[in-house]
Amino acid sequence: MDDTRLSGAPAAAAPSARINQIYDQFMYDDLFRAYWGHSDFVNFGYWAPGTRDQQEACENLMEKLLAFLPERTGTILDAACGKGATTRHLLKYYAPEAVTGINISEKQLQTCAANAPGCRFLLMNAADLKFEDGTFDNILCVEAAFHFDTRERFLRQAWRVLKPGGRLLLSDSLFTRWWERIKPPGRMLNYVEDAAAYRELCQSAGFAEAEIVDAREECASRFLRNCVRFLRSSCLAGAIDRDALTKMSGRMSLYVLNIRHYLLVAARKAAAPAPGVTESGTRPSL
Ligand SMILES: C[S@@+](CC[C@H](N)C(=O)[O-])C[C@H]1O[C@@H](n2cnc3c(N)ncnc32)[C@H](O)[C@@H]1O
Numbered sequence: 001m002d003d004t005r006l007s008g009a010p011a012a013a014a015p016s017a018r019i020n021q022i023y024d025q026f027m028y029d030d031l032f033r034a035y036w037g038h039s040d041f042v043n044f045g046y047w048a049p050g051t052r053d054q055q056e057a058c059e060n061l062m063e064k065l066l067a068f069l070p071e072r073t074g075t076i077l078d079a080a081c082g083k084g085a086t087t088r089h090l091l092k093y094y095a096p097e098a099v100t101g102i103n104i105s106e107k108q109l110q111t112c113a114a115n116a117p118g119c120r121f122l123l124m125n126a127a128d129l130k131f132e133d134g135t136f137d138n139i140l141c142v143e144a145a146f147h148f149d150t151r152e153r154f155l156r157q158a159w160r161v162l163k164p165g166g167r168l169l170l171s172d173s174l175f176t177r178w179w180e181r182i183k184p185p186g187r188m189l190n191y192v193e194d195a196a197a198y199r200e201l202c203q204s205a206g207f208a209e210a211e212i213v214d215a216r217e218e219c220a221s222r223f224l225r226n227c228v229r230f231l232r233s234s235c236l237a238g239a240i241d242r243d244a245l246t247k248m249s250g251r252m253s254l255y256v257l258n259i260r261h262y263l264l265v266a267a268r269k270a271a272a273p274a275p276g277v278t279e280s281g282t283r284p285s286l
Pocket of ligand 1: 019
């Protein structure tokens with residue numbers, strides 16, 4: 001998510017500079033750090049029944065996405081790794097040397113190293129991946145692809161740097177037309193209507209298939225309810241005043257209410273065809 005106490009970066013700034021300005025402020029704000037339990041996750045999480053707090057919801061979301069993988073082996077790229085909390089979660093299953101995280105924020109990358117020691121972290125734009133073809137067994141991208149310039153470019157790049165048979169796991173927000181016009185990268189470049197259109201986008205980027213679940217209620221809606229409750233209790237405790245409460249909960253609501261779908265996606269790159277067999281599965285005629 002990208003709402004903040006919201007200074008609102010200048011409209012003329014490059015999209016990546018605006019995104020860094022917003023997140024580098026929001027992610028290091030004491031109030032919101034406390035909301036995420038000082039875990040350094042910054043996403044909606046997945047609010048399964050009985051989930052107690054935002055950090056647990058974020059861990060649930062990681063498990064939901066990783067459950068799409070038939071096995072948690074080989075190498076994995078954490079694209080738009082934030083402050084490295086998603087990367088740290090990967091260390092439950094992967095050795096540090098198997099994990100690479102990328103982000104466009106130098107500030108956040110400095111925090112990543114402390115959160116996930118031994119992993120490789122690189123300053124890199126997810127829409128312009130500098131890796132060789134077929135580098136990773138799997139790629140993860142939690143709540144960030146809607147920022148990329150463009151999402152479609154990222155999907156094509158992700159397909160290229162995946163090994164045959166590899167999967168791209170995403171949680172991704174689909175916004176209203178109005179929001180797509182005003183948020184970076186703007187100009188409707190990342191507007192996608194629904195899950196069916198998202199599947200087509202994955203397939204046109206090269207993926208053989210995409211499993212997609214719409215978890216708007218479990219992720220975005222329950223996040224909003226919980227976050228607004230937290231802001232109200234922070235106001236009652238005197239941590240913020242009533243003006244701040246009104247402003248922050250209003251902006252948070254506006255942001256979340258403009259999300260029409262919150263998708264959990266596993267897009268699979270086709271396995272390499274057996275020797276002598278074409279990608280369509282037929283043997284070439286002699
Ligand atoms: C909502 S945060 C999610 C962070 C992390 N994945 C998590 O779930 O805790 C979005 C992240 O996307 C990063 N980001 C935005 N645009 C990016 C780009 N083009 N390439 C790489 N990272 C990007 C931001 O810096 C921010 O860390």
